[in-house]
Amino acid sequence: MAKITMRQAISQALWEEMERDERVFIMGEEVGVWGGTYAVTKGFYDHFGEKRVRDTPIAEAVIIGAAIGAALTGLRPVAELMTINFAFSAMEHIVNEAPKLHYMFNGQMTVPMVIRTVSGGGRQLGATHSQTPDAIFAHFPGLKVVAPGTPADAKGLLKAAIRSNDPIMFIEHATLYQTRGEVPEGDYIVPIGTSKVQREGKDVTIVTYSKMLELSFLAADQLAKDGIEAEIVDLRSLRPLDMGPVIDSVKKTNRVVVAEEGWKSYGVGAEVSSRIYEEAFDYIDAPVKRVAQKEVPLPYNAQLEQLALPQVEDIIAAVKEVF
Amino acid sequence: MAKITMRQAISQALWEEMERDERVFIMGEEVGVWGGTYAVTKGFYDHFGEKRVRDTPIAEAVIIGAAIGAALTGLRPVAELMTINFAFSAMEHIVNEAPKLHYMFNGQMTVPMVIRTVSGGGRQLGATHSQTPDAIFAHFPGLKVVAPGTPADAKGLLKAAIRSNDPIMFIEHATLYQTRGEVPEGDYIVPIGTSKVQREGKDVTIVTYSKMLELSFLAADQLAKDGIEAEIVDLRSLRPLDMGPVIDSVKKTNRVVVAEEGWKSYGVGAEVSSRIYEEAFDYIDAPVKRVAQKEVPLPYNAQLEQLALPQVEDIIAAVKEVF
Amino acid sequence: MEKKEYLDLYNQMVVIRILEENAAELYQKGKIGGFLHLYIGQEAVSTGLISARKPQDRVITAYRDHGVAINSGLSANVVMAELLGKATGCSGGKGGSMHMADVNKNFWGGHAIVGAHLPLAAGLALGDLYQKKDGVTICMFGDGATNIGYFHEALNLSKVWNLPVLWVCENNQYGMGTAVERASAVSEIRQKAAGYDIPSDFVDGMNVIKVRDISKKLIAEIRAGGGPRFLEIMTYRFRGHSMGDPERYREQDEVHKWQENDPIGIYRKYLTEEKIAKESELDEIDAQAAEVVAEAVRFAESSPEPAPEELFAHIYAEEN
Amino acid sequence: MEKKEYLDLYNQMVVIRILEENAAELYQKGKIGGFLHLYIGQEAVSTGLISARKPQDRVITAYRDHGVAINSGLSANVVMAELLGKATGCSGGKGGSMHMADVNKNFWGGHAIVGAHLPLAAGLALGDLYQKKDGVTICMFGDGATNIGYFHEALNLSKVWNLPVLWVCENNQYGMGTAVERASAVSEIRQKAAGYDIPSDFVDGMNVIKVRDISKKLIAEIRAGGGPRFLEIMTYRFRGHSMGDPERYREQDEVHKWQENDPIGIYRKYLTEEKIAKESELDEIDAQAAEVVAEAVRFAESSPEPAPEELFAHIYAEEN
Ligand SMILES: Cc1ncc(C[n+]2csc(CCOP(=O)(O)OP(=O)(O)O)c2C)c(N)n1
Ligand SMILES: Cc1ncc(C[n+]2csc(CCOP(=O)(O)OP(=O)(O)O)c2C)c(N)n1
C-alpha cells in the first residue's frame, strides 16, 4: 500500500468520487483557481472545470444553504468551509436546516451533502481562528459529524460521506495534512459511525480522535517505555457515536483517559466519559480523566498557545493519574 | 414577599435597571411597539421611549453585533433574540466576537452586554423553533450562560447580568413565563455562577436547571410519597458552572440524576456527570442517570412532541434506577 | 385564457380564504397548535404567481404557506390534516402549519426561519442549471425577510451564477409589528434588487390577473436564460401576524381600508363585469369551496395521529 | 494644509511600507507566526482616510491592519512587538497581526472574521449617537467582505437608525484569489450602497491627497447629522493575500502595471512637482522612517514574551 499524506488521501477520495459520479461537485471559497487554501483541491479546477469546482463569494450561509438546495434536487455537493471558525457564519444552515428537512417533511426531502471543514489550533492564528468546537455540531440529531485521524480513514470516511444520503460535517485538522500513512488504493470505504482500535494495549484505554490521535500514539510510545501498554480507540465519528469498541476496551483495561483538542467543558470528553460510566460503571477502577484545551480563547503568542493546547505530556500525566 | 410570575419578575428587573442606569437600553425584534413577543417589555416603549427601547429589523447578526459595539462604548445593551433558535443566525457574534474581544485585545475592550433569549419546546412549533441547545453556548470561554428556573432567580440573575461587565447569554424558557413564585422587591441580586439547593433531601440528588426544575419539583413530590427524599440542585448558570453545591449534595446522597430539556448527547448532563465523577468518584453508588430529550428534531404533532420531551415520569423512573 | 382557467383561479382563492377561516376557528378550539399564520388578504399573490408556473418550476416559501400549498396543487385535505398534526398531513403531522411541503408537486416548503430559505432556493435553481433542466425556482418571502443577511448572500450568488430563480417579495407592509420603513432602509423593496444588478418589477398583489401576467413574463425571461429576476408584490394581511397578535402597531381604519380591496371581491367584480362569469356561477364555486373545506376538516379530524414509532422515523435517510 | 502635514502623510506611508517589508522578512525567518497580510500598495488609503478624522472619530478595520494601526497613531514599536507576539505589543502578544488595537487612540481593531466587524461598527456609532457625542465611526473592509450577510445587515441598520458611520470599502480587486466580478453581482461596489439609500462616492486610492479630501467631506457630512456615507476606494495589493500566496489568480504583468502606480512614488512626485518639498527632505524622511522601523524591530526582539500567567488573564472582565 502507498504511504501518502492526509492531504493526498482526502484529495484522492474527492477526485475519485467526482470521476465516479457526475452529481458530485465542489463549492466553496478558493476551492477552484487557488486550488484550496490547504491545497486539497489543487488541479481540480483545470480537470473538472468551473461547473463542478465552484468558487464562491465569501458568504458562508449561502455556501451551505445553496449546497442544501442543490442536494434536494439530487446532486451531491461537497461544500467547503475554509475553516470551522467560519461555520458559525453558516450555523443556521448547518444545524437548523440541513439536519431538519428530512425529518420535518416526513422523509420527502433528503440532503446528501458533505460539509468539508478544518478544525484546530497551534498555528498562531489567534482566538477567532484557532478553535476546535467539533462537539457543538455533534449535539444536533439529523447531522452526522465525522473527524478522521489517519490518511486511510480520511479517504475511506470521505468516500462514505459523499455516498451517504445524509448531511455530514467532515472535519479535517489543520495540522494533520502532512501526516503520512498507508492508504488503500481505489474504492476504499470506511463506514460512518464506527470507532476503531488504532493501537492495542491491555493497561489503559485512551479514547480520542482527529489530531489528538497523533499525540496519543506518541504518548503511548512513551508509556510503553515505562511498561504501560495503552490501547487507543479512535472515535472517528462524533455522531453517530460508536461506543462499542470503547466499552470493550474499558472492560479490558478498567482505566480511561479521553483526549480531545477542544475545550473540556461541554466537549467530546464529557459525552464519552458519561457514556462510559453509563455502560461500564462496574469496570472503572479510577475516575476517567479528560485531557483537553485550557478554558481560554486561544492566544496568538506561540508559547501561550502551546500552554493552552493539550500536549503529549498531558496525556501521559493523565494516564499515570488513573493508576 | 409578593408572588409574581416569571414574566413579571424579568420585566421588573429590566425596568428597575433601566430606571437606575441611563446606559442600559433594550434592542431587538418587536421589543418596542409590540411590547415583546412574550410581553416581557410591555409598556417599556411608552415609558422609556424609542431611544432606549429599540425595535430592530429581522437581522440577528447585527442585533448582537451592534449591541457588542455599543457595549464597547460603555453602554450596557440588553439585546433580545426572540428565541434561541434564531441565535444560530447570530452565532458568529455570540460565540466568536463577544467572548473573544476582551481577551484578544488584552483587556482593552470590555463587552458589558446581556443577550436575553428563550429556549424550550412543548409548544408545537416544530423542529426549527423548539430547541433547547443551551449547552453549545456554554462551550465557549469568555461567554457566561445563565438560565433561571424561578422568578426570584430570574430577577436576581438578570440584574446581576445587566450590572456585569462581561457578555452574558440569559436564557429564559418559553413555558415558564406563567410560573409564580415569591420575588424580593427592589434591589435583589443573585450572583452569577452560583448553583443552589432548591429542595433539601437526603436520598438522591437531582441536578437540573430552567424548565426542568419545575418538573423536578413535581417528581420530588411524587417520590416523597414513596419515601424517597430528593435533593434538587439548580445550576442556574452553565458557565461558570458551580459544582460546589452539587458535589456537597452527592457526597450526602451518593445517588444522582441529571435532568435537562435539551438533547442528551453533548448536552448539559454530560458535563455535569463527568464533573461529578471527577470530583466525587468514591461517593457514587450507582451510575449517574441523565434525563433528557430524545435524539430527534422536535415534531409538530403534540403527542410525538411530548414523547420526545423529558417528562416528570422520566425523572421519577431515573431516580428509581439509581437505587 | 380559457374560462375554466379564470374560474380555477377564483376557486383557488376562495378555497384558501375559507380554509384559513376554518383554521382560525380550529385554532381557537385548540385543535391546531403552534403558530398559525393566515394568508387572508394575500390570496391573489400566490394564486396569480403560481398559476404562471410550469410543472417543472419549483416553489419555496416561508411559514405563511397554506395558500401557497393549495396553489401548488396540494389538496385541502392534506393541508388541513397537517394543521391538525395528523398522519395524513402533507408532512405526516411532523411539520405543522409552518412546514408544509409536497415535493411531487414541486412545492419545497414551508420554511420557518425568516430568510433562511433563500439560500436553499438558490441551491434548487443551481440544481436545475447544473442538470440542464429548464425549471425555474420561485422563491417567496416577506418584506421583513429582506433585511437579513441570507437575503443578501442568496441574491448576490444568484446573479454571479446566473441562476434561474424568481425572487418574489410579498410586501404586506409589516414584519410582525414592524412597518417596512421602520426596518428597511428603502421602503420600495425592489430598490434592493439594483444592488445586485437584478432586473426588478412590481405589481398590485390584490389583482390576481396582473400578478399572473407579470409572473408569466418574468418566468419566461428566466427560463430563456436571462438569470434571476425580482418581483415585489404589494399586498396586505387582513388578520394579525399570527393568532393572538395584539395588533398594537396598526390602526383598524388602515385595516378596513385595505379590506375594501379584497382580492377576491376585486376579482369577482372583474369576472362579472368582463362577462367572464355570472354571479350565480361564482356563488356555485363558493358553495363548492365551502364543501371542499368542510370535507377537509372532516378528513383531518377523522384521520389518525402519527404512530408513536414515527417519532424515530426519518431522522436520517440511512441508519448506519 | 501645512507643509508639516504634507510631510507627515508622506512619513506615515513610508513607515508603513518599510514596516511591512521588515515584517515579511521576519515572517520568513519564523519570528512572526500565523497569517500575515501586508498593506504594501494600499498605504495611501488608510493614510489619507485616517488623516481626515478628528480624535473623537473611531476607526475599525479587518485583519489587514498594520498600516491602519500606524495611521491611528500606534507606534511602530508596539505594532512590531505585537507581530512578534511580545508582552509589549499593542495587544500584549495575544492578538497578533490580525488583532491589533489601541482604544486610547480610538483604534478599535483589527478583526479577522470577514465582514463581522461591520455590525460592531454600527454599534460603535450607535454608542456615540446614544451618548450625544459627535464622533464618527470609520469602518474599513475589503471588496470581498461586501458579499457576506453582515455587510447587508449593518448597512441597512445604519440607514434605518441614521448612524454616524462612514463605510469604507478598500477595493483592491481581489478577495484572496477571487476577482471582484467573480464574487460580486456588481463590480462597482458603491452600487450596493444604493440598495440602502446611502449616499456613496469613490476615489483613487493611490492618491493620498484625494483620499484625504473626499474623506474630510464625507466625515463632515456625517458629523453634521447626515447619517451614514459609503466610500469606495480603488486600490491594489502589491503582494500576495498573505504570506505564501501562490498567486495563481493574477498575471504578474497586472501586478507590475499597478506597481507603477506606487502611491508613495505618486505622492513623492506630487510633493516635489508642487514644490512642497525637496527630494533631499523626502530622502531624509525615508532615512528616518527606516531608523524608526529598525528601532521597532530591535524593541520587539528585545521585548519579553508574555508571562505564562497571562494565559488566564482577561478571559472575563470580572471573575465571579
Ligand atoms: C431568523 C428569524 N428571526 C425571527 C423570527 C420570528 N419571526 C417570524 S415571522 C417574523 C416576521 C416576518 O415578516 P415578513 O418577512 O414581512 O413576513 P410576513 O409575516 O409579513 O409574511 C419574525 C420576526 C424568525 N422566524 N426567524
Ligand atoms: C467569514 C470568513 N470567511 C472566510 C475567511 C477567510 N478569509 C480571510 S481574508 C479573505 C478574503 C477577504 O477579501 P477582501 O474582503 O477583499 O479583503 P482583502 O484581503 O482584499 O483586503 C478570506 C476569504 C474569513 N476570515 N472569514
Ligand SMILES: [Mg+2]
Ligand atoms: Mg411582511
Ligand SMILES: [Mg+2]
Ligand atoms: Mg480585496
